[in-house]
Amino acid sequence: MIDVNKYEGQITAIGPYVVEFLEANILVLFGLSAPEELAEFAVLHDGTTLHAPLATGDTLYVGSSSFQILAVGEVANANLANLGHLVVKFNGENEPEQPGDVCAEALPLPEIAVGMRIRIEG
Template sequence: MTQFLRTTVTAVGPDVPDLLEGGVLILFADGAPPELAEVSVMHAVDGEPAASAPAPGAAIRVGPVEARLTGIGELAWAKVRDIGHVVVNFNGAAAPERPGELAASPVDGAALAAALVPGAVIVIGD
């Protein structure tokens, strides 16, 4: 299995559950400004993200919840590598709405919210 990213959740902002209801997950590396932390899942990357971006079809796992990437924005992986930030839209789109985002297959928002707790592991990989 090629692992593109492995990271551990350190904190979950108070507005994250509302965003998850709409299928949006915002990841931001520890140290984000407080106004961004409110809407983000803060995390600490284990090692380094892969140099190359994953392709559509790669798995994204948040604890026991799994989806497949359906679209990769042209700037998304650079943002992951540089600042540990990415927006994942669980809408099944073939192309993300913005170049810095990832699109993934739909998931149950409540299950995703339940999986996002400090210590949970997020993995992007085939």
């Protein structure tokens, strides 16, 4: 089976509070239209199109690191498609805590940097 590129974007800015979320193994993504108060704790990116819905078993790439997606909350796809917003919790859980959460493998996150690519394949 050929992997489908479901979503892709490049990091354009990193909010000042992102480090606190990363320390808790949470990556908050937002598109470029994020309000300033949300941009403060988000990684902003230029991705604009969700080509196919995210699903359990997809792979999230953050730079050169990859993580298997273990669960997708019921509104995560709508948030990503409409706002470029995604909350990824690298907690190894098979059930999302919140409807907008995506759970991924509990592996160490790479250092997040402007210019890094984020991609989701399924």
